[in-house]
Amino acid sequence: MLRKASTGTWFPAWVPESTFTISILLMLCSMVQSATAGYDGSMLNGLNILPSYTDYFNLNAATTGLNTASVFIGSFLGPLCSGIITDRLGRRPAIFWGSVITLLGVLLQTAAQNVAMFVIARIILGFGTAISGIAGGVYLSETFPSRWRAWGVGMLNNFYYVGALIAAGITLGTGTWDSTWAWRLPSLFQGIFSLLCIIVLPFIPESPRWLAHEDYLEEALIVCAQTNANGDVSDPVALTVYKEIVDTISWEKNEGKTMSPMEMFKTPVARKRLLIGMSPGPFSCIAGNIIASYYLRAELDTAGITDSLQQLKANVVLNVWCLACSLAGTHLAAKWGRKSTALLSEILLIICLFIIGGLSKMYADNPDGASQSLVYGDVAVMFLFQGFYSIAWTPLLYLYPPEVMNYSIRANGLAVSALMLNGFALVFVFIMPIGLNNIGWRMYMVNGSWDIIIAILIAVFWVETKGRTLEEIDAIFEGEKHSSVPDVEMVRRGKAQIDTSALKQDLEVEVQTQKEKEN
Structure with a gap:
């Protein structure tokens, strides 16, 4: 049964009473957003193989790179304003407008008559995808219950491979x-x-953190109840979640924290949270997956697989494999922890890159005399590499940054992470075909070398966020949680008790006080 809910914005919601149903809808919203980006990468992989595409635009190495990389121009521009849009308009409206802009870019791309039109369309597409992706990452991290957050937000990027698989098949x-x-x-x-994302949005609630920050306290309590206790506003877990949110946001306001992008740089703690939180963006981008994500044809060529049909089939198999690995990685992040999962993945990537480089060199030295075992061994390690990448970087790209950053810098901080990712991607997607063409197997060796540095940075500077609500993560950086209630998981498991009657009375007083201020 649906219940109309106030969202504090022009965009209304009719929300199911079941917490499980809401979680399924949130998950669906997450899935369809990530599928857009995955579809794009795999589609361009396929199109770069098709003669009907390359001949129509009369592509060379430079224009191939431009057509492919132009989406990252939009994806680089989008984060410049997406954090501000997400904070001011609300999380759901920002996702809506980002999806609308993406649709416009898709239509223009489909109708493209020349390289210039194709490039402009992909810039618009990238801009819209960046806005909806950043707003979605913030929204889902703030709305999912903490016990399901790893899966709920991890899926925001996991279904990259579902979109990629669909594109490969088409x-x-x-x-x-x-x-x-x-x-x-x-x-x-x-x-x-x-x-599909636009269709789902009317049936999911606004972020309780955004509602609380905008002083829609009663509405925030209802959302906490909807997402944790089937709408029961007297439930101890729902009350604890709400109390943590209100107390922490009240503390931030009393400390003079604002929603300005400059808030990210004001204090040493804010700068530390920003540097750690934004790191998944550039780290995931330069890990080495761009070669196979956008230039699988060139990568397979270096391994001796040159038939177009075989390359298209390899693209399909690759995406099935990566989807399985990303789901396994999400499970590891939820059970084992974010930092440990990232370290495991990065070490495996380093090993694979050096093996790929060595095998590709053996093929390049004697392509006519290369054995089938050498060729298929190289391809096998390439596939392992993409799977190992998917274990950590696919789920963590949008899961980790919102967890590390507190409310006042969360949207802008995730935007910085996306900005850095797309800035690096814009450069790397453009130069990779040139690098593979000029230095071949050495590109893998160079990539493996800087991945060693990434692994060291993760080991030294990353913090573990598993098992905590967004407000409880404050204790890692601030030294204390800014709420007197017990941790949510302690209450959920019955290891801590709260006085629900007293707490509810306190909350009712807060709501009444806020209403009097408004009048």
Whole structure:
């Protein structure tokens, strides 16, 4: 049964009473958003293999890089304003407008008549995807119950591979068509994910943190109850979650913390949280996956797999493998911890890159005499590499930054992470085909070397956030939690008790006081 809920914005909501149903809808919102980006990468992988696409635009190495990398121009510009939009308009409206802009970019890309139009369309597409992705990461981290947050927010990037798999299948199916629809139809289908996201949005509530910060206290309590206790506002867990949120946001306001982007740089603690929280963006980008994510054809060429049909089939298998690994990685992040999962993944990536570089060198030295075992061994390690990347960086990219950053810098901080990711991606996606063409196997060796530095930085500076609410993570950086109630998981497991009657009375007084201020 649906219940109309106040959202504090122009965008209303009709929310199910069941916490489980709400979580499924939140998960669906997460999935369809991530599928857009995954679809884009895999689609361009497929299109770069199709003669109907490369011949239509008369592409060379430079224009291939421009067509592919142009999405990151928009993805670089989007974070410049997405944090401000997310804080001012609300989390759900920001996701809505980002999805609308993405749809516009998809339509223009499908109708592209030349390289210039294709590039402009992809800039718009990247801009919209950046806004909805950042708003979605903040929204889901603030709305999911802490016990499900790793899965709920991790899926925001995991379904990258579902979108990628769909795109790989579609481009495989249209690859034999003798018309421009061989690449236009895959492009058009990309908009289905943003459309699905827009359909889901009216049935999920606004972020309780955003509502509390905007002084919609009663509405925030209702959302805490909806997402934790089937709408029961007297439930101890719901009351504890709400009390933590209100106390922490009240503390931030009393400390003079604002929603300005400059808040990220004001204090040593804020700067530390920003540096740690934004690191998954650039770390994941330069780990080495860009080669296979956008230039699988060139990578397979270096291993001796040159047939276009075989490359398209490899693209399909690769995405199935990566999806399985990302789901396994989400489980590890939830059970084992974020930092440990990232370290495991990074060490495995380093090993794979040096092996790939060595095998590719052996093939390059004697391509005519290379054995089948050498060729397929190289491809196998390439696939292992992409899977190992997916274990950590796929779920952690949007899961870890919002956890590390407190409310006043969360949206802008995640935007900085995305800004850094797309800034690096804009450069790396453009230079990778040139690098592979000029120095071949040495690119893998260079990439493996800087991954060693990334592993050291994770080991030294990252903190563990597993098992804590967003407010309880404050204790890691501030030295204390800014609320007197016990930790939520202690209450949930029955290891700590709260006086629900007294707490509810206190909260009712706070709500009444706020209403009197407004009048």
